[in-house]
Amino acid sequence: MTRSWMRYAILLAPLPLFLVASYVLPFFVVAKWSVTDPEPGLGQYIRIFTDPTVQVVLIRTLRICVIVTLVSVTLAYAIAYNWVFGPPKRQRLIEYCVLIPFWISVLIRAFGWLILLRNNGIINESLMSVGVIKEPLALVRNELGSIIGMTHFLIPFAVFPLASALRQVDPRVPQAASGLGAGRMRIFWTVTLPMTMPGVLGASIIVFVFALGFFITPAILSGGRSVMVAEFIYLQLFQTVNWGLAAAISVVLLVIVAALGALLHKVARLDKLVG
């Protein structure tokens, strides 16, 4: 008994050891920097809540995350609903349209959007050639570009938990509502949506957490003009060499994500959402 337990422990040990060595230990170092660099004290944390530059970045990040969460969860709900309840052909089509972009590198997708959205990109060129607009629309190298790219990237992450929540709805319950006299809209608003609310909250938290830490997509699509918090940390590390501030923001970010993770665990068990 004890010996076989030992054997399993040895077999299982590499992964936790690797995680401790590559994540937990470096994190303690980062946490240490946040209170020691450039001098010991909570100066960097005070800066986060007082320095206007940091404030602008934090508020912008929050705004983008909220918009991206609302838009992508709403669109993902419509997609998931059709995926679960639609005719088989539509279900197949949705599977391809959701899964294929899901497998494509985030970098390639960001450049793809850049090609589509830039001033001399496909969208602006064709709109100008048919005369709908005179000047190119500012679709990219700004906040809008980041929001479009992030929403596109995050929709599948919301589709899966929402589809899982919709699959758990006993089809007889909406059917019963119909038999009791409710039309389709009323069934959706009073039965289906409330029954899937844990899935909606779960999907929102997942999307929000991902959006909070987004780096490549906003960096490429905003062209450095609307810096989000992850890019800001990168800039503090590698351009202004302010490791203390970067570390302090990282710690704050991690605390927020951990709190949201705990909330997610409470509103909807994670294994139920992805399973």
Add this chain to the structure above:
Amino acid sequence: MNRFQLNYANYSIVVNSVFNLSSRKNRKGGVGLAPQRHRASQLSAIGLGKSFGNFEALRSLDLTIAAGEFLTLLGPSGSGKTTFLMALAGFLKPSRGRLEEDGVDITDRPADKRNFGMVFQGYALFPHLSVTDNVAFPLKVRKVPAAEIKKRVGDMIERVGLSAHAHKRPAQLSGGQQQRVALARALVFEPGVLLLDEPFSALDKNLREGLQAEMKRVHRETGTTFVFVTHDQSEALALSDRIAIFNHGQLMQAAEPRAIYTRPDNRFVAEFLGRINLLPLEGCSAIDGRATGRLGEATLSAPTGAAALAGRQSLLAVRPEHLRIGAAGADDNSVAGVIADKIFNGAEMSLQVALATGQRLLLSVPDNSAAAALAVGAETKVCWPVESGFILHDDRNA
């Protein structure tokens, strides 16, 4: 399916509350909560059919359900009974034929416009709403004023004995309580028709019987047309005004429980409902309203109704409870055989008697009778009054 696993304590509470409800009614001299008569609709299926691809789930059904009737749809699974119920509810679009309510064509009317109450298998309660909000749902949909909703929902919840649980969610209730919520929700808007899809299938046997009695009382009090699907024949016999038996998408017979049991129209109905002995008769001829034919050495008779004997294999059908062991009386059929098997069933004993012609007769006799004491292998005579048998055609070979 945790919520259906009732423990003993749970269901005894429910059963008690059923009885409390009736005893409270009795104390008030049968008045209780003044029974409210609902309107009742007559439903007709005319040539109604439903196909799924090549599979014919329902073949050309003609059936009229009288206003206020308690009709049970009975049959093995896949017989078309649930298909018919779903077509009545408007959840399935029939492939052929028409449906009428009080003479008005409702074939193309969607489910939410039909105004029928329905109790689903597994109840399909709204899990996110309290008992009160579940029952109020159909009234809110119909834009009934809030004050009236409050009153009617309160009355209805009291009527099914759930006032103490009005604020609870379905998951906090036992199976029997959920079943009553489903019933209250389906009846609160006083529908002309109540459709019930195996409402007792998830419940314990003891609990079932209490709720069956209550269902019957609700039917009496409301006067609404009930259409009830079940595969449990004792439930069908106990509850219904009329039973419609389905097989392979076809209506085999629709008649009152006693009539369908004592005089089934065909072999399927005879064998499906209860147990029956079927004896092939040779050289069958009809004289004076009696069909007489030979089975081996014996000559057997049974009343023949309008059934023609022409050319088809006739079967003499007789229920096990009509057979007895012993000497034949003046107007009895009699055959000789050997006791082949004995099975103790509690109140009665089942005997199997092997005949020289190879058939086995099934008898049920009281456990304390002399017949029950016969040993396996004993030679004996089985007899039954001519009047208790009847003639069927062998539709399997037809």
